[in-house]
Amino acid sequence: MASPAQAPLITRHAPIDRAFHWVTALAVLLLLASAFLPILGLKFSWVPLHWMTGVVLCLAVVFHTIRSTFFRRLKCMLIFPRHLREFAQRKKAAKYTLPQKLMHAVLGFAVLIATVTGAIMLARVDTPLWQRNPYLLEASTWGVIYVLHGASALAILTLSMWHIYFSLLPEKRAYLRAMIGGQMTREEAAEYHDPARWSGQRKDDPKENGQ
C-alpha cells in the first residue's frame, strides 16, 4: 500500500466541510430564488420558505464560524501582504490560492451581513416558534437593516454567479470534484499548490499548515 506521501489521491475537504458547503449553497440558492423571483413577477408565498431557509443558513454560519475559529487553522484562509507578493510572482499557493481566499472573504462577508440582518428581521415574522414584534427597533433602524440585507443579497447574487462559473471551468473542475468527493489527485493539486506547503495529509504531517 502506498504511504500517505505517495498516495495518488489527497484529501482536500473533510466530509463535514463538504456537508456545510452544500447545505450553505442550497440555502443561498433557495434564499436568492425566494427573494428575487417574486420581485421579477413570479408570485408565490415566499416568506415561509425564506425565513425557514434563513434559519438553516444562520445555523450553518454559526457552525462554520465556531469550527473554523476553534477547531481548524483559521490562518489558512486569511490574506496577508506576502500572499499578494507570491501571487504577483506566480508562486504556487498552499491549500488555498489567492483568488479562492478573496472569493471566500468577500462572499463570506456578504453572507455574514445577510445572515445577521436576516436574523434580526426574523423578529418581524410570525412563526410557530415566536410572535412577531415589529416595534423591536425604530423605523429608521429597520430601514438600515433592510438596506444592508438587500445590498448583501445583491452582492451574493453576483458573487454566486462568479463562484459557480469558476467551479464549472474545465481547468478548475478538480476543485468541484474535491468539494463533492473530498479528494483530488496529487497531479491536479500540484498545478496550483506547492506540495511543500500543502501536502493534503494534515493528520500525517503536523508541520503542514496550509498557509
Add this chain to the structure above:
Amino acid sequence: MDLFRITHNAWGQQTLEGISWDLLPLAFGLGLAFIIGHLIWRALRKRH
C-alpha cells in the same frame, strides 16, 4: 435609477424602506458581464 426605496409614514415623514430593486438587473448584469469578459480573455489567452 434609485439606490433606495423610500416610503412615507403616517405623519408624512420619509422613511427608508430598503435597497432599490432597480439594482437587481444591475447585479445580474455585472455577474454576467464579468463571466463573458473572462470567457473572451480565456479564449484569447489560449489562442496565443
